[in-house]
Amino acid sequence: MTIAGENTEKSILIAAREVFIAKGFEGARMQEIADHAGINKALLHYYFRSKEKLFEAVFSEVASNLFPAMKQMLEADLQFKEKITMFIRIYLKALEENPFIPAFILNTLNTNPDSFLKYIKKAGLNPKLLQKQIDDEVARGIIRAIKAEHLMVNIIAMCIFPFAARPIVQNIFDMNNDEYQTYLESRQTEIVDFVLKSITV
Amino acid sequence: MTIAGENTEKSILIAAREVFIAKGFEGARMQEIADHAGINKALLHYYFRSKEKLFEAVFSEVASNLFPAMKQMLEADLQFKEKITMFIRIYLKALEENPFIPAFILNTLNTNPDSFLKYIKKAGLNPKLLQKQIDDEVARGIIRAIKAEHLMVNIIAMCIFPFAARPIVQNIFDMNNDEYQTYLESRQTEIVDFVLKSITV
């Protein structure tokens, strides 16, 4: 592939990412993606062969970026509470940089529940590591007993929701955009506090 | 409208709800909805005029059911902790009965962020009621200070996430369907505990 070809392929992926995230697979139009990329529509098929394969390329990139923070947390050699705090910080930072990813992922999951299986397996997460650390902390009387499945889901849910459901949250609490940004910025402290206060003995 | 006409309209709405929830607005096909309803496709236009109006009818019904539990909680004359417990119980029960609604709502929000505005206004939620009750409980030394926006979002997020992101959660923790059902059934107790332990002084 030539340099020009690589640039074209990159342009397509960038444009496709934007349009698929905004419109979902079904709502995205190949012509729209081509327009965003500033290319002729036929090139989409030359480089990616079909809409599905293009979507898969975009989804693969997004999905592959989902688990490093989680894996890092599970495997980090840190004090438990430090680990939780680190995870929340890293996760929220990633969400701030890609605020539309949760909706994109959840949308794709809804129509294609198996879309994630291979990425989860590839990520090699081991939640048992967290359960072991929880058990150690419980034995030392530092935190109360809680299952890893619940703790992790609670944390991730609280991180993601204000991004995924932004219009609802924003309107229920009658916040303008600046106020919502401030709210998002306070989420890290609030979530860390909420979690640590809940589990600390 | 005749009885037959009312039955036809109902059949359409039921079928449309299923298909729109499964496929989203863009992915749903009018012919598929007609097949699900067991009718001729032209009837969709006779009764609802367009795909958009049919979707709006379905969305309106779903959205209107979203806030009664929340409003009930905000306005209930209950002890604070009872109120929280009641809300989680009612909310999770609603989610169990309609496990695909969160994904449907979030998906629609993503492509049309304003879709909810009128329903939120119509619901007449008043989060300040909750903030006032929180402040009273804080003054009595029963719970710690926390903002209503954070508390409510945390609760709703923890209730919704295992439904909206089921395939991810199920696969990360390597649960089969029975195990996941058991997990969902334990969420109520876990969330209530998590929240009350977090806010109780």
Next chain:
DNA sequence: ATATGATTTAACCATGTGGTCAAATGTAAT
């Protein structure tokens, strides 16, 4: 300059999609 392969273009294609329309059929009142 020529040949070869890669990339791009613009026109075109087959099918799908939401929607239209007029005739057929059903219902109820007279």
Next chain:
DNA sequence: ATTACATTTGACCACATGGTTAAATCATAT
């Protein structure tokens, strides 16, 4: 039985959509 209106049907429509194709153009090596 007739009339008027409501509902349903089945054929059809205009346009959109993802995809195809062959020619044009570009890039590189000889």
